[in-house]
Amino acid sequence: MSGEECSRGPSAKAASPGKKAASDRLLFKTFFYSFAGFLFLFSAYLFLSNFDQLLVTEAAVKTRELTTWGEDREILNLFAGGFWKDPYFWKSLNLTLMITILTTILASLVGIPTAYALSRYRIPGKTVIEVLFSSMLVIPASSVGLCLIVMFNYGPFWHLQEKLGFRFAHSIFPGMIIASFVLSFALGLSAWKATFDSVNPRFEQVARSLGSSRWRAFRTVTLPMAKSGLAAGIILAWTRAMAEFGAVLFFCGTFRELPPARFSNLERALHIDQADWLSVAIWAQVEYGNVEYGFALAYILVLIGGISVYAMHRIGAKGYIW
Amino acid sequence: MIEIQNLSGSLGEFCLRNIDLTVQDGEYMVLLGPTGAGKTVLIEYMVGMYRQREGVILVDGEDITPLYTEERNIAYVPQDYALFPNLSVAGNIAYGLEAKRHPKKEITRITEEILDALGIGHLRHRMPLNLSGGEKQRVALGRALATRPKVVLLDEPLSALDENLRAQMSRELRDLQQSSKATFVHVCHNFEEASAVADRIAIMNNGFLVQVGTLEEVKAQPKNEFVARFLKTQNIFPAVADGTKVLVNGIQLEKKSSTRGDMVMAIRPEKLRIHPDNEAGGLNAFRGTIVEAIPRPHFIEYTVDVGLKLTVFQIAEREYRVGDAVTVQVPAEHIALVEKV
Numbered sequence: 001m002s003g004e005e006c007s008r009g010p011s012a013k014a015a016s017p018g019k020k021a022a023s024d025r026l027l028f029k030t031f032f033y034s035f036a037g038f039l040f041l042f043s044a045y046l047f048l049s050n051f052d053q054l055l056v057t058e059a060a061v062k063t064r065e066l067t068t069w070g071e072d073r074e075i076l077n078l079f080a081g082g083f084w085k086d087p088y089f090w091k092s093l094n095l096t097l098m099i100t101i102l103t104t105i106l107a108s109l110v111g112i113p114t115a116y117a118l119s120r121y122r123i124p125g126k127t128v129i130e131v132l133f134s135s136m137l138v139i140p141a142s143s144v145g146l147c148l149i150v151m152f153n154y155g156p157f158w159h160l161q162e163k164l165g166f167r168f169a170h171s172i173f174p175g176m177i178i179a180s181f182v183l184s185f186a187l188g189l190s191a192w193k194a195t196f197d198s199v200n201p202r203f204e205q206v207a208r209s210l211g212s213s214r215w216r217a218f219r220t221v222t223l224p225m226a227k228s229g230l231a232a233g234i235i236l237a238w239t240r241a242m243a244e245f246g247a248v249l250f251f252c253g254t255f256r257e258l259p260p261a262r263f264s265n266l267e268r269a270l271h272i273d274q275a276d277w278l279s280v281a282i283w284a285q286v287e288y289g290n291v292e293y294g295f296a297l298a299y300i301l302v303l304i305g306g307i308s309v310y311a312m313h314r315i316g317a318k319g320y321i322w
Numbered sequence: 323m324i325e326i327q328n329l330s331g332s333l334g335e336f337c338l339r340n341i342d343l344t345v346q347d348g349e350y351m352v353l354l355g356p357t358g359a360g361k362t363v364l365i366e367y368m369v370g371m372y373r374q375r376e377g378v379i380l381v382d383g384e385d386i387t388p389l390y391t392e393e394r395n396i397a398y399v400p401q402d403y404a405l406f407p408n409l410s411v412a413g414n415i416a417y418g419l420e421a422k423r424h425p426k427k428e429i430t431r432i433t434e435e436i437l438d439a440l441g442i443g444h445l446r447h448r449m450p451l452n453l454s455g456g457e458k459q460r461v462a463l464g465r466a467l468a469t470r471p472k473v474v475l476l477d478e479p480l481s482a483l484d485e486n487l488r489a490q491m492s493r494e495l496r497d498l499q500q501s502s503k504a505t506f507v508h509v510c511h512n513f514e515e516a517s518a519v520a521d522r523i524a525i526m527n528n529g530f531l532v533q534v535g536t537l538e539e540v541k542a543q544p545k546n547e548f549v550a551r552f553l554k555t556q557n558i559f560p561a562v563a564d565g566t567k568v569l570v571n572g573i574q575l576e577k578k579s580s581t582r583g584d585m586v587m588a589i590r591p592e593k594l595r596i597h598p599d600n601e602a603g604g605l606n607a608f609r610g611t612i613v614e615a616i617p618r619p620h621f622i623e624y625t626v627d628v629g630l631k632l633t634v635f636q637i638a639e640r641e642y643r644v645g646d647a648v649t650v651q652v653p654a655e656h657i658a659l660v661e662k663v
Binding site (some may be wrong): 061200202203205206208209210211212213214216220221223225 | 400
């Protein structure tokens with residue numbers, strides 16, 4: 001009797017988990033695709049419901065109902081034609097790319113080693129550092145901007161600026177970079193740390209036992225295994241920097257009220273004579289009554305952001321999972 | 323030769339206390355003990371992953387404690403093998419040689435030799451993710467041996483393998499150790515695995531090194547009740563020793579050496595003999611009844627009630643049935659009296 005039970009047992013057991021797994025997969029697929037479909041339809045609705053604004057703009061161009069932008073500017077044709085010929089747009093895009101690329105490089109150079117150290121070493125105050133940067137992601141960016149104003153207008157940073165002879169706040173270099181760096185670094189750090197946490201340190205230890213130096217073990221073992229996660233973190237840091245608004249606005253303002261002499265030689269050399277980068281420019285345009293222009297800039301940002309997130313998913317999909 | 327002197331330290335909840343151990347050149351030493359005994363911590367200190375609180379580790383007389391992992395020439399094979407997933411099998415084996423900047427031709431030659439010696443030449447271009455457990459283990463061993471280390475540390479190398487493969491791989495491990503002439507230190511918690519490969523075994527418990535010796539030595543004279551139980555000595559009873567006499571549950575036995583006090587008697591089941599009742603006699607012969615007979619692959623496991631329930635492993639030269647009256651012979655030289663734990 002017991003022998004029979006034993007011989008029947010495993011096959012019965014083997015059949016049941018298989019069926020269960022198949023039904024679980026079906027349930028998961030149903031749920032996943034329903035959810036993804038809902039998200040897609042919802043975002044498509046949001047996007048398309050605003051699209052008529054652009055069409056209205058074309059009509060507005062013809063009827064010349066909207067004439068609020070600047071003395072020397074015609075009504076903006078936006079996507080109907082002429083939008084990309086406007087120097088303001090190119091200067092905004094140029095400034096955005098310049099600042100975000102520099103910010104991302106800086107955030108990566110500081111953030112990746114910091115994430116590695118936080119993941120691998122026992123560092124005093126490690127939890128405090130992690131909580132500090134993680135909490136920045138959940139507080140309003142304007143609060144971060146305010147903190148930066150306080151930080152750079154008093155104490156050691158103020159004295160440093162006096163010695164250096166220039167102000168960090170209300171400047172493009174390094175003001176905007178500092179303001180966009182903080183949250184870009186915080187987001188990148190969490191992604192990079194999670195990546196290093198997912199790579200078992202045992203690989204490095206084995207590499208070192210085979211005669212590899214710490215740096216070589218990192219370069220030849222950890223880095224190739226972490227590269228997808230690190231790249232995804234870099235894209236995240238870049239998109240966060242590009243989307244930065246509150247901190248930059250608070251820390252740097254829009255320079256609108258400042259004379260051209262306020263721009264530094266470096267900024268002039270880089271043909272920067274306005275401080276409205278895309279995210280700030282959207283707000284500025286809407287604030288000045290050019291709602292359509294604001295929308296057009298927003299679509300450009302959405303397009304860049306969408307491509308970045310798609311790239312991040314593509315890179316992430318190739319990653320190793322341990 | 324590895325000399326570990328008075329080594330103490332702790333890692334999380336695991337700790338080591340005053341470990342003294344010497345491993346001879348070319349020896350196959352097995353660190354044996356239950357989970358949490360501190361075996362893995364000991365090899366992690368040896369490989370240099372962490373720094374111990376006290377004590378030194380000498381290799382050929384040189385104190386390696388201040389050296390970094392990469393300077394110790396001690397290869398390490400972790401339990402999960404940790405094959406580099408971004409490198410092919412050949413790339414994994416060549417890794418250490420490249421790290422030590424061997425010339426390219428030599429790297430290719432040694433890698434090919436290792437691949438051939440381990441019978442994994444056909445896998446050279448495969449990536450580790452697609453290998454079976456046994457193949458992974460061969461690659462990990464090849465990678466460790468390629469740099470000709472003085473010492474190879476193996477952390478539970480057979481635990482991820484199925485039973486048949488485990489027996490085969492333990493023979494291969496032994497052969498590899500003898501052909502490479504390296505000193506192997508192998509961590510495991512399985513007595514059968516240890517007995518298949520070890521020259522000597524070091525038994526650890528709760529951070530202490532309890533006993534070191536050859537398999538026969540520790541089986542014949544376990545240091546204490548823990549070792550006796552861990553080595554599956556099934557006949558363990560509280561006993562009172564008075565000279566050469568041992569009193570266990572009202573039964574008096576004679577042993578060779580003289581001891582006194584409250585102790586534990588341990589007799590290995592394979593050392594006891596069962597005789598038909600009418601053939602019995604002599605020193606330490608006790609009449610009793612078979613109460614259980616379980617056929618095992620190579621012997622029958624009997625339980626005989628002689629006033630004590632004794633377990634006897636006996637090759638099936640003659641089969642007894644439950645209820646048969648028999649005599650159990652307890653050889654005086656195989657009675658071990660050990661400390662209570």
